Amino acid sequence: GEVIDFTAPLHDLTVKIIDYNKAALVEQICEPVRVTERLPVKQIIRTPEGDLVYDFGQNVAGVVEVNTPDGFDGRIKLEFCEILVHGNFYNANLRTAKATDEICIKGKATVRPEFTFHGFRYVRISGAELPSDCVTALVMHTDMRRTGSIHSSNKRFDRLMQNVVWGQRGNFVDIPTDCPQRDERLGWTGDINAFCRTAAYNYDIRAFMKKWLNDLRNDQGENGGIPHMIPDFYRCNQLNSDCRHTDAMWSDCVTMVPRTLYEMYGDISFIADNYAAMKKFIAAREQTTENGLVCRGTEYGDWLALDNEQMVACDCIGRTDKYYITNVFFVNSLRIVAESARLLGKTAEAELYAKKYEKTLKLVRDEYFTKNGRLALDTVTAQVIALHFGIVEENHRNKLAKQLNDNVVRHGYRMVTGFVGSPYLLFALADNGYFDTAVRVLMKNCYPSWLYEVDMGATTVWERWNSLMPDGTPNPDGMNSYNHYAYGSVMEFVYRRIAGIETVGAGFKKVRIAPRPIKGLPALEAEYNGIKVGYKYIDGDVKYAVTVPSGIYAEIVINGKTVATGSGEYKFSTQSENLDIPPYTPESTVIEVFDNPKAVEAFNEVFGGIFTGSEIAWMKAEPKTLGFMAEFRDSEGKMKLSDFPEMLDRANKLFAQKTEL
Secondary structure, X not given: OEEEEOOOOOOOOOXXXXXXXXXXXXXXXXXXXXXXXXXXXXXXXXXXXXOEEEEXXXXXXXXXXXXXXXXXXXXXXXXXXXXXXXXXXXXXXXXXXXXXXXXXXXXXXXXXXXXXXXXXXXXXXXXXXXXXXHEEEEEEEEOOOXXXXXXXXXXXXXXXXXXXXXXXXXXXXXXXXXXXXXXXXXOEHHHHHHHXXXXXXXXXXXXXXXXXXXXXXXXXXXXXXXXOEOOOHHHHOOOOOXXXXXOOOOOOHHHHHXXXXXXXXXXXXXXXXXXXXXXXXXXXXXXXXXXXXXXXXXXXXXXXXXXXXXXXXXXXXXXXXXXXXXXXXXXXXXHHHHHHHHXXXXXXXXXXXXXXXXXXXXXXXXXXXXXXXXXXOXXXXXXXXXXHOOOOOHHHHHHHHHHHHHHHHHOOOOOOOOOOOHHHHHHHHHOOOOHHHHHHHHOOOOOOXXXXXXXXXXXXXXXXXXXXXXXXXXXXXXXXXXXXXXXXXXXXXXXXXXXXXXXXXXXXXXXXXXXXXXXXXXXXXXXXXXXXXXXXXXXXXEEEEEEEOOOOEEEEEEOOEEEEEEOEEEEEEEEOOOOOOOOOOOOOEHHHHHOOHHHHHHXXXXXXXXXXXXXXXXXXXXXXXXXXXXXXXXXXXXXXXXXXXXXXXXXXXXXXXXXXX
16 A cells, blocks of 8 residues: 655755666566556445445446545545445455555645555445545556456346456556466466466457566576566565476466467467567476376466365365376377467477377376276366366267266366366367357356356455355465456356457467357447347347458358458348347256345245245255246245246346346
């Protein structure tokens, strides 16, 4: 935070000129951080504990500006937080961060901090009781050009897409941080590796990422290891801790992020500038292998996955074998380096790394797959990355895809994957014949899921699936952020597989547009750099509208058939099943109601006591559907089955009111 005393006596300052080597100074590489939006107070709250709290209605990164009235003489204290717990100000998740500004001033003035920023939705003010129009949140982030957007007719889903964008804005403050609020706010490499393509759809991040990749190269170890955070916090602060490693996902940012940016922008400099760093990294990872496979080194595993065994001490890395994950990412990075060498015309090196790739891929397959194609690990994440990164042999792909689908269904379509599995889960399903399953996961209403966060009042994406539990209490772990963009990578799936905007090759000069309307989203509009795709369900038909700017060659695919090529404006219409379905249907499970507190309120209000009793426990556990529950209660004489459709309709409408944004 910042302390400003405008009443302190002024003293003359003496300027002293010193010699300084300016050779290390370079011009600004990316856009500056600016105030990009001003948010008024949405409501003033007097909490049960008596605090005066101002709610801006949106979790942001920035500062608060205050206007003091004539005759004011005192000290104003501003403290920041992201959520209220049981109506009270809650900042325990900020850990050691004070997140406090103090301003001492006399008279009428407009003041704001100049040398700090905070992550917050709420500010607690003491020392003055100011009217709402005297308190304003100033949203701050790197001033990038907006390039993409997604809007839908589903208000909850639309809020999710907004949450992803707000999370990016809150964490793209000069560097891509993990979170903007607590005593961290560091450029964690794994987070941006998960989110990079989504970020590039939403904004023009070329200059922003060039700057960060330059920092990455500067902080890379002589042995090729990559710090977990860029800039290297530990080295910069002389904490005598070398945090330069070769762990999966986090360290693989040196290969994967440049490749993603090249694919998005067609700018070969992302490859050329980082190619040497990629090779150094591969050499460093090779030092952690035995017989060609990685078997030692620091690893974060499937960070924050929810699939740990109940009888094993809980940790954050999930149940998927951490070195299996690393070896999969090792194969992927070798493939990227081989392709990078080819793009740069380095034929001999391309052949060298291609051979390394083929050799390591075979070793991974031999180690983790049986001769009949069964993966030796049974977690969702293990299956996802084997499919997504091409580890499974093609003749066994369908078998593994079915196993993944069965696994997801067995988990009730709920999210159990962490930072490694979640960005690729929906792609692994949709691209291997299980698009409908991917949609059910995406549109899931209960904990843990993306829409659950929305229903719990989130205005940015959370760090954990369980950052806020269904009973309204925060996760007790000290590491708990309510503005963390990694799981916001889901927006990439919406751009690429639902709106269907996909580059062919690099740079979107040639594109494939293949929208796939889904149940629960009867209308959707998406745009990326002038490419516009929209659909709307109307009375049994889906109306499509596509715009392709001049200079871009597009293949437009509807229901698996190419219907147009080139650029221009196009309209199509196809017959469709009903897409305008409510959140809860007879096929929804009972547990899906009970793991969403707002749904519990709505259904109990409509259905009365039939959602209580000992029978509910086994309906939740099996799990049984709402349709089954209605039939069961009908057999008991507690409700009429004929009344169920109307009651379900009322429950959905009440749920919509309770989740109104």
